């Protein structure tokens with residue numbers, strides 16, 4: 001191995017061990033302390049919006065209305081502020097008006113202000 005690639009490896013290792021100031025380690029889950037934080041609310045609402053957008057025509061009557069977020073944790077997944085959020089969301093089904101608990105896994109990129117819905121499931125029935 002050349003000393004150059006050795007240096008690159010060392011740099012990568014250093015990066016992977018880096019503690020993000022005020023944000024904790026990469027890849028570890030932390031509780032979301034303020035569920036009413038406007039940004040957390042934005043992420044939670046975007047999860048429901050994206051879930052609704054993914055429903056086909058016959059399932060659209062079952063689209064959801066976001067009500068609130070009752071629990072959440074996050075994980076730093078990138079050095080640039082990118083985070084995965086795992087949020088427990090209460091939402092109302094438009095079809096029959098039933099209120100239920102859902103869990104969404106969302107990737108949030110605050111820098112480019114976009115979210116990706118990775119997973120969305122009902123927790124009870």
Ligand SMILES: *[C@@H]1O[C@H](CO)[C@@H](O)[C@H](O)[C@H]1NC(C)=O
Nearest residue numbers: 054055056057058059060062
């Ligand atoms: C629409 O979505 C529902 C619920 O996921 C599914 O059961 C159904 O097969 C889908 N229908 C079509 C036409 O894709």
Ligand SMILES: *[C@@H]1O[C@H](CO)[C@@H](O)[C@H](O)[C@H]1NC(C)=O
Nearest residue numbers: 042043046110112113114115
């Ligand atoms: C980020 O996007 C959301 C919805 O897509 C929008 O409501 C919000 O104003 C945007 N925030 C910024 C800082 O651009």
